[in-house]
Amino acid sequence: MNIPSGMSPRASKRRDIERAALALFGTRGFHGTSMPDLAEEAGVGPGTIYRHFESKEALVNEMYQHWKAKMASEVYANLPVDVPWRERFRALWRGLFQFDADHHGAIDFLDLQFHSDYLDASSRALEQQSATLLFTMITMAQAEQIVVDLPPPAVVALVYSSFVGLVRAQREGYLTLDDALIDAAEERVWAMIRR
Amino acid sequence: MNIPSGMSPRASKRRDIERAALALFGTRGFHGTSMPDLAEEAGVGPGTIYRHFESKEALVNEMYQHWKAKMASEVYANLPVDVPWRERFRALWRGLFQFDADHHGAIDFLDLQFHSDYLDASSRALEQQSATLLFTMITMAQAEQIVVDLPPPAVVALVYSSFVGLVRAQREGYLTLDDALIDAAEERVWAMIRR
Amino acid sequence: MNIPSGMSPRASKRRDIERAALALFGTRGFHGTSMPDLAEEAGVGPGTIYRHFESKEALVNEMYQHWKAKMASEVYANLPVDVPWRERFRALWRGLFQFDADHHGAIDFLDLQFHSDYLDASSRALEQQSATLLFTMITMAQAEQIVVDLPPPAVVALVYSSFVGLVRAQREGYLTLDDALIDAAEERVWAMIRR
Amino acid sequence: MNIPSGMSPRASKRRDIERAALALFGTRGFHGTSMPDLAEEAGVGPGTIYRHFESKEALVNEMYQHWKAKMASEVYANLPVDVPWRERFRALWRGLFQFDADHHGAIDFLDLQFHSDYLDASSRALEQQSATLLFTMITMAQAEQIVVDLPPPAVVALVYSSFVGLVRAQREGYLTLDDALIDAAEERVWAMIRR
DNA sequence: CATGAATGAGTTTTCATTCAT
DNA sequence: TATGAATGAAAACTCATTCAT
Known part of the structure; x- marks a missing residue:
């Protein structure tokens, strides 16, 4: 796996999710973005998002x-x-x-x-x-x-x-x-x- | 029911729906607005919307x-x-x-x-x-x-x-x-x- | 469809759901019973349950x-x-x-x-x-x-x-x-x- | 860590899990108890339970x-x-x-x-x-x-x-x-x- | 024509289980 | 061996749409 140097894999996944959220929420809007879509864009499983954020x-x-x-x-x-x-x-x-x-x-x-x-x-x-x-x-x-x-x-x-x-x-x-x-x-x- | 003069009841309902859609789509957005909510705001049944518009x-x-x-x-x-x-x-x-x-x-x-x-x-x-x-x-x-x-x-x-x-x-x-x-x-x- | 006499179809579905809930909650327990299972037992769609009851x-x-x-x-x-x-x-x-x-x-x-x-x-x-x-x-x-x-x-x-x-x-x-x-x-x- | 005398750390963890399971299964029931909850109650990681028991x-x-x-x-x-x-x-x-x-x-x-x-x-x-x-x-x-x-x-x-x-x-x-x-x-x- | 109950696909979220560390 | 982050299948629940009345 390709992990940015100086970043734990956990923190890296969080970054991926944030990146995906910025992109999708910023284009399709909050309600227009589903959690599975977000997960796929971030390259993680849907459940993973909930280990980093309480809810959408x-x-x-x-x-x-x-x-x-x-x-x-x-x-x-x-x-x-x-x-x-x-x-x-x-x-x-x-x-x-x-x-x-x-x-x-x-x-x-x-x-x-x-x-x-x-x-x-x-x-x-x-x-x-x-x-x-x-x-x-x-x-x-x-x-x-x-x-x-x-x-x-x-x-x-x-x-x-x-x-x-x-x-x-x-x-x-x-x-x-x-x-x-x-x-x-x-x-x-x-x-x-x-x- | 209060129907604007010179407007068929059918056309009047369509107006109600359009009014509701303008208000709700304009504040909550398209994906943030549900058809049942729209119907209620318009004062019509959910099914009625589909007699006037093909889909959301x-x-x-x-x-x-x-x-x-x-x-x-x-x-x-x-x-x-x-x-x-x-x-x-x-x-x-x-x-x-x-x-x-x-x-x-x-x-x-x-x-x-x-x-x-x-x-x-x-x-x-x-x-x-x-x-x-x-x-x-x-x-x-x-x-x-x-x-x-x-x-x-x-x-x-x-x-x-x-x-x-x-x-x-x-x-x-x-x-x-x-x-x-x-x-x-x-x-x-x-x-x-x-x- | 077979609707008990003197009962609206809506009330009849509610009965079906209640019957199914009594049977499943009473044998498998609350957490052991899923809403889809309940729906199937009642012979209705999962969404229908929520038209009769706010939540599980x-x-x-x-x-x-x-x-x-x-x-x-x-x-x-x-x-x-x-x-x-x-x-x-x-x-x-x-x-x-x-x-x-x-x-x-x-x-x-x-x-x-x-x-x-x-x-x-x-x-x-x-x-x-x-x-x-x-x-x-x-x-x-x-x-x-x-x-x-x-x-x-x-x-x-x-x-x-x-x-x-x-x-x-x-x-x-x-x-x-x-x-x-x-x-x-x-x-x-x-x-x-x-x- | 406080390990009961005459008990290996491994056996002690198993006891912790059993104690937690008795308490939670006995109050919330089997389906009402999640493995993460069980792990927390036992003071172990969720993965640890699976080194002692094959499944829930x-x-x-x-x-x-x-x-x-x-x-x-x-x-x-x-x-x-x-x-x-x-x-x-x-x-x-x-x-x-x-x-x-x-x-x-x-x-x-x-x-x-x-x-x-x-x-x-x-x-x-x-x-x-x-x-x-x-x-x-x-x-x-x-x-x-x-x-x-x-x-x-x-x-x-x-x-x-x-x-x-x-x-x-x-x-x-x-x-x-x-x-x-x-x-x-x-x-x-x-x-x-x-x- | 209008309705609203019913639907099931899709949503958010949970959780038993795995596995890299 | 113990861990806990990650997972994806399945849960509770929503909603666009249909259709019998």
Whole structure:
């Protein structure tokens, strides 16, 4: 068997399951993905999934929280401070696309499970937390007269959904998101929200 | 029973089913909605659905095509011609939100079923058609140097996902989309895509 | 299809399921009986059971309560009053065996599910009620110096388990419980508990 | 680890498994007890059970035969000979309760597995043997006009089920079986079966 | 035409058993 | 020898669909 170095076989199977779940939940959705399908995609028996996750719901929630947290730590937590807002925005925008490139399917997964009724309190709390962080950032930039004076949730919606829109368009084959396009889009999105 | 005037009881039941399907498919998704649930929401027996639609897939496809077509005819087909692009864009933007206001849940429904594997060739063709129409519009505006020189699918993605993002934000309770906000957003989105 | 007269086909299926459940739960036990087996024994599809009973646990609890109540009404409620205790006891004893003869398998069923952890509060309450009724009866007879002065639960255990023991012995093929044997046993059991 | 003196670690684990099996099979039943649960209760890994017993069925059968045999040797084989029947009965009765006190749960276990379809030929043979021994004893006493003239299986059923009934009543918390109660019950049960 | 009870294939989940460590 | 992760067959249960009424 081919086990990634430095990983126990058990942990490796868990990874396989998580990988399969990210791919299938992110394309077919939670209810559109059956556990046998998931097992086959992961290359394990159906019973094996239940040695790693309590239930299908527990699996999707653990995944959701994992990726929400990863996004927070890889994108939001690493934004430069003490630089002009313009530059912070560029770092945010590039961070988002970098995250998408580094973790294929994660954005699709998060977007598709967004606000589904099988998400538990923990997942919703993380969701809230991310949103609040972005609202706060916008509010600060507005206080400095840098960003347009729309309700912060509106600004966040405009920016974030633009990002997701481009990622989706690429997934559907309408686009290729290279650095040039990402930067060009960044300029335009900034134009949308700057004062 | 209360039957809308000018509508046969049969047609009225079909409406009830369509209404229920729009609401449930648009919130819980296709696989997350069961036919018995749909029937109950519509106030009909489960068997009745099958007198109007061949199958669950046929139902969602008919719905998808219905609303895609309705959107094309109510929003895209009524855009003013022989007016400046700026004004056409404003009409488009307002038309989108008007459509959302007139047909509660329709945007959520279309967005959630987007590019799902249970959509058939017909649905995909309509999807294509709508997209192509928008791409063409953008291409024309770019030829006149009005709109920024990004790939048309990117421009469409930016605009349309901004619209959907605002609608979603309202659904989640983060926003109220009144005319003032819609117009303010319009200005900013136009700022994003104008040359 | 052969439907008992005066019974809707729906009610008839429910009867079939109840009959099958009494037989299988009473011989193989709750956990030893699978829903597909139950369905086959009842001559219905597995899904049909769930249109009549919420779950396997709900089924066994409804059955338990049904038969406990039936036993109370057919055996305990019809005991003669204003007759000597000797006669009441004979009526009780004969009533128990009559119940067993009338409702084949019911005693085995009740005995096998007795105090199982899948019985719910309602079932346990009925159990309690039956027990209390018997304890009270014994206490009264003791007050009149008719019955031996053991703790009432002990007296009830001796009598009731003697009854069940005979029924079991018949089921295993060791005995045939005809009237003569039942009456002879009654005399001996009375000898056991009389003062 | 705490290993009983004079016992190999292997034998000690086997004891742990047997102890766990007695407790769980005797309360939840054979089908209601899972091998992982059994392993946890025994404090061993699930795989370990299979180094000692071929299968779950083999385990329950070995247990059944073990306890049936133990009961025969500890209770039936030690009955005094050349003493009046009255005294032999007292010894039997006390022996039964002594056995229950010495081997907590064994009576519940034997009673619950009684005549289950997973018991094999060996187990059934031992069952038969025990029964026959008791039938013979009763027949002899009847020949001496000591015991009432019911079919021997009926007499055995009355006595043995009275014993089990008292043990059950204690398990359910209705009674405490102290020596006084046991002796008082013995007197009454003897009154039931004596000529 | 509308209904809803019935169905059985398919779902999520459990568990007796195996086997690499 | 003991382990416990992995397995897949089978369990409880759901649901799209049918059809007798």
